[in-house]
Amino acid sequence: xxxxxxxxxxxxxxxxxxxxxxxxxxxxxxxxxxxxxxxxxxxxxxxxxxxxxxxxxxxxxxxxxxxxxxxxxxxxxxxxxxxxxxxxxxxxxxxxxxxxxxxxxxxxxxxxxxxxxxxxxxxxxxxxxxxxxxxxxxxxxxxxxxxxxxxxxxxxxxxxxxxxxxx
Amino acid sequence: xxxxxxxxxxxxxxxxxxxxxxxxxxxxxxxxxxxxxxxxxxxxxxxxxxxxxxxxxxxxxxxxxxxxxxxxxxxxxxxxxxxxxxxxxxxxxxxxxxxxxxxxxxxxxxxxxxxxxxxxxxxxxxxxxxxxxxxxxxxxxxxxxxxxxxxxxxxxxxx
Ligand code: FES
Numbered sequence: 001x002x003x004x005x006x007x008x009x010x011x012x013x014x015x016x017x018x019x020x021x022x023x024x025x026x027x028x029x030x031x032x033x034x035x036x037x038x039x040x041x042x043x044x045x046x047x048x049x050x051x052x053x054x055x056x057x058x059x060x061x062x063x064x065x066x067x068x069x070x071x072x073x074x075x076x077x078x079x080x081x082x083x084x085x086x087x088x089x090x091x092x093x094x095x096x097x098x099x100x101x102x103x104x105x106x107x108x109x110x111x112x113x114x115x116x117x118x119x120x121x122x123x124x125x126x127x128x129x130x131x132x133x134x135x136x137x138x139x140x141x142x143x144x145x146x147x148x149x150x151x152x153x154x155x156x157x158x159x160x161x162x163x164x165x166x167x
Numbered sequence: 168x169x170x171x172x173x174x175x176x177x178x179x180x181x182x183x184x185x186x187x188x189x190x191x192x193x194x195x196x197x198x199x200x201x202x203x204x205x206x207x208x209x210x211x212x213x214x215x216x217x218x219x220x221x222x223x224x225x226x227x228x229x230x231x232x233x234x235x236x237x238x239x240x241x242x243x244x245x246x247x248x249x250x251x252x253x254x255x256x257x258x259x260x261x262x263x264x265x266x267x268x269x270x271x272x273x274x275x276x277x278x279x280x281x282x283x284x285x286x287x288x289x290x291x292x293x294x295x296x297x298x299x300x301x302x303x304x305x306x307x308x309x310x311x312x313x314x315x316x317x318x319x320x321x322x323x324x325x326x
Contacts, residue, residue, distance in 0.1 A: 083299070105181055105224025124314045125225040126184055141184075 050152050050159035053086065057095070057153050064089040064111045064121075064132070066100065069160070086149055086160060087111055087121070091133070097149040097160055098134045104142040121146065134166070168227045169219060178227065187226045187313070188259035190250060191215045192266035196236040203287075204236065207267035210287035213298070215265050217306040222313060227259065236270075244274055251279050252324060260321035263313070280322050283309055 053067040064087040071084050085108075086097040098121075100108050107125035114122040120137065121130040129137040134146035150161030168174040168185060178185055193208040212231070219228040232250060234243050251262050262280040264271070267287035275282045285305055290298045 102224060105177070105184055107224040108221045123224075124310075124317075125222055 050150070050154075050161045053088070053158050053160055055088065055158045056156050057158060058156065060088060060090045060095060060158075062090050064098070066111075067158075084160075087146075088158065089132075095151045095153070095158065096133065097151050097158075099147040099149065099163055101147065102128050102142060103136065103144045103146060104128045109146070168223060170228065170230050181224070182258060185225055185227050186259060187222070187261040187263065187317075188229055188254045189215055189218060189226055189263045189265060190229045190247075190254075191231040192247070192264055192268060192271060193231040193233050194236045194268045194270075195233055206289050206291075207287045209290065210285070211265055211267050213290075213302045214285055214306055214309070217302050218265070218309065218313070221306065221310060225317075226313070229254070232264075240270070240274060244277055248279060255279075255324050261316055263316075279324055281312065281316060283312060285309070 051069055051071060053069045055067055066085055067088055068083060068085050070081040073080050073082050085100050087100055088095065088097045090096070100110075100121075102109050102123040102125065104123065104126060107123050107128075109121040109123045109128070109130065111121055112118055113124075114120075117129055119132060121132075121134070123129070123140075123142070126141045128140045128142040130142065130146050131137065134148065136142040136145050145166045147163045147165050149163055152159040152161065168178050191208075191211045193211055194204050195208075196204045208231075215228055219226055229250075232247055234246070247264065254262055263283055264278060264281070265283045265285070267285055269284065269286075271282055272284055288301055288305075290301075293301065
């Protein structure tokens with residue numbers, strides 16, 4: 001996925017910027033104002049840290065299942081735990097983890113919850129629909145697919161990383 | 168969506184999709200059973216927050232409607248109906264009043280739209296995981312009331 005290549009981590013970004021404006025002294029001169037202006041933009045691309053969702057790879061099937069986990073969000077001066085969820089399943093050998101947030105206006109979608117639309121993600125708010133792989137169904141309100149998490153397996157356990165938008 | 172500056176732009180661009188208002192009804196009282204009263208309010212806020220989180224794209228969570236426990240039923244009702252009429256005129260075709268205060272139950276029939284009463288569960292003895300689970304469970308019981316309501320015509324307000 002191409003979004004990965006475009007990503008610049010916060011550290012890299014700062015390194016680039018700092019070397020650009022002349023090294024260490026500039027660190028102090030990069031005033032808080034500038035950092036405040038930059039921070040939200042950096043935040044939006046997410047942090048690349050992976051968190052465990054408490055699920056083993058062997059517990060996955062090709063049927064999407066919901067997992068809930070906590071993400072530590074650092075917000076200037078304090079850290080808070082924020083709840084996150086993902087629909088996880090196996091597609092052959094690949095593990096797919098989709099965000100349950102409807103790309104229309106943000107309601108939570110459910111898998112296979114509407115009798116009329118089996119094997120699809122269904123949004124109860126304005127009847128948005130998505131295929132198993134997250135592709136939005138044409139003719140329903142959402143205009144892009146569900147976002148996907150980066151997935152990693154460590155010692156057989158599932159870890160999720162940042163969320164990526166697709167178009 | 169919430170009564171926040173960050174949400175209002177989204178709302179303005181998507182107005183026609185956001186047709187449901189949620190009003191938490193929260194009592195205030197000093198000198199007698201403060202803890203109970205606070206518990207009611209807290210629980211109502213947890214539940215309404217969760218509802219908003221699940222239905223962000225269609226539900227607008229209003230600031231709480233607060234009142235003294237000693238306020239008369241007629242007065243409370245009159246004020247709440249004013250809120251309701253205002254919201255309805257502004258395009259919120261469905262209005263849910265959510266509370267843990269049992270006093271509202273007897274007023275149910277007089278309300279122009281849907282009252283959701285959930286008995287408060289004290290979070291005092293729960294850790295944050297248990298609290299989260301409880302709120303999630305309770306909310307999942309309530310959510311069908313919303314999806315069900317959306318399949319019916321909005322209540323009329325004219326009389
Ligand atoms: S928020 Fe999902 S269809 Fe509108």
